[in-house]
Amino acid sequence: MAVYTQVSTEEMAAFLNRYDCGTLLSAKGIAEGVENSNFLVDTTKGRFILTLYEKRVDAGDLPFFLALTDHLAAKGLNIPRALRDRRGEQLQELCGRPACLIEFLQGVSVSHPTPAQAKAAGGALGDMHKALGDFRLSRPNTLGLDGWHALADRCGNQLDQIEAGLGDRVARELAFLDAEWPRHLPTSVVHADMFPDNVLMLGDTVGGVIDFYFACTEIRAWDVAVTHSAWCFSSDGRTYRPELGRALIAGYDQQFGLSDLERAAFPVLARGSALRFLLTRAWDWLNTPADALVTRKDPLAFKRRLDFYAEADPATLI
Ligand SMILES: Nc1ncnc2c1ncn2[C@@H]1O[C@H](COP(=O)(O)OP(=O)(O)OP(=O)(O)O)[C@@H](O)[C@H]1O
Numbered sequence: 117m118a119v120y121t122q123v124s125t126e127e128m129a130a131f132l133n134r135y136d137c138g139t140l141l142s143a144k145g146i147a148e149g150v151e152n153s154n155f156l157v158d159t160t161k162g163r164f165i166l167t168l169y170e171k172r173v174d175a176g177d178l179p180f181f182l183a184l185t186d187h188l189a190a191k192g193l194n195i196p197r198a199l200r201d202r203r204g205e206q207l208q209e210l211c212g213r214p215a216c217l218i219e220f221l222q223g224v225s226v227s228h229p230t231p232a233q234a235k236a237a238g239g240a241l242g243d244m245h246k247a248l249g250d251f252r253l254s255r256p257n258t259l260g261l262d263g264w265h266a267l268a269d270r271c272g273n274q275l276d277q278i279e280a281g282l283g284d285r286v287a288r289e290l291a292f293l294d295a296e297w298p299r300h301l302p303t304s305v306v307h308a309d310m311f312p313d314n315v316l317m318l319g320d321t322v323g324g325v326i327d328f329y330f331a332c333t334e335i336r337a338w339d340v341a342v343t344h345s346a347w348c349f350s351s352d353g354r355t356y357r358p359e360l361g362r363a364l365i366a367g368y369d370q371q372f373g374l375s376d377l378e379r380a381a382f383p384v385l386a387r388g389s390a391l392r393f394l395l396t397r398a399w400d401w402l403n404t405p406a407d408a409l410v411t412r413k414d415p416l417a418f419k420r421r422l423d424f425y426a427e428a429d430p431a432t433l434i
């Protein structure tokens with residue numbers, strides 16, 4: 117579930133009145149997602165997404181995210197923009213939360229991507245990286261190498277409650293990444309969370325990319341590694357699907373492309389991606405009560421990916 121803040125019909129109708137977007141016909145809470153409260157809103161003029169930003173999104177970062185989605189949409193990409201109200205404002209307040217009314221895009225998230233869909237996702241990522249070449253704002257990655265150390269420290273001995281030996285495995289990986297992290301590679305603003313649930317597919321084409329709330333300035337090829345780790349395995353992380361990996365990279369290469377240096381560093385970047393999601397999931401696992409309304413995501417699904425990347429022949433990855 118992802119409706120943390122209830123909005124009454126009267127509050128919703130008054131909120132929509134700030135915009136030239138028609139009058140309220142219906143509004144439903146959206147079950148998917150875990151970070152923010154999202155509603156599907158129908159008015160006499162169309163369909164919109166209302167998002168109320170909950171605690172994990174820093175309100176100070178919202179102008180960056182809004183400028184980013186505006187930039188990508190202005191370049192013709194299928195990225196939903198936040199609408200402007202009659203005064204020209206995108207960022208609002210509703211029920212004590214920062215809030216935006218966002219364009220609705222058609223499409224569905226796939227759970228078991230096909231190679232054609234993975235290729236389209238790689239292409240959409242390449243288009244995004246191309247379009248971000250002249251985006252001038254930046255935001256530090258709080259979930260980069262330093263952030264992984266901090267998260268591992270905060271999880272501490274409790275990592276072994278998830279699986280015996282996990283604390284040691286994470287410590288060894290951090291030492292490896294400290295030594296091998298390819299700090300010389302080109303950086304850019306990146307999406308940083310392009311999982312299948314953040315890509316709206318229309319058959320084999322990408323109808324939209326959503327959820328830019330982890331976007332940050334990072335090694336650009338790390339974004340490709342994040343997308344690879346998210347799209348190219350069975351969801352439990354037990355099985356790597358090489359045909360998806362090849363298709364994803366082919367789609368990316370067609371629209372943008374990895375340099376030889378980025379290809380050489382890919383296995384290390386992929387290990388960094390697997391560790392990022394292992395650690396954020398582990399933190400959530402340890403700090404979300406088992407009976408909470410939010411579904412906890414399995415950290416071990418990314419530990420298995422990490423082990424795979426650490427052993428894999430680089431030629432089979434990309
Ligand atoms: N612009 C949009 N157009 C169409 N559907 C959208 C749009 N934005 C969000 N959705 C729908 O709402 C759901 C939840 O959105 P989202 O993934 O952004 O949730 P969240 O809680 O903000 O983030 P997270 O995925 O990190 O938990 C999506 O799975 C999608 O079905």
Ligand SMILES: N[C@@H](CCO)C(=O)O
Pocket residue numbers: 309311393396397413
């Ligand atoms: N996409 C992430 C959640 C956002 O960090 C995951 O599946 O763990």
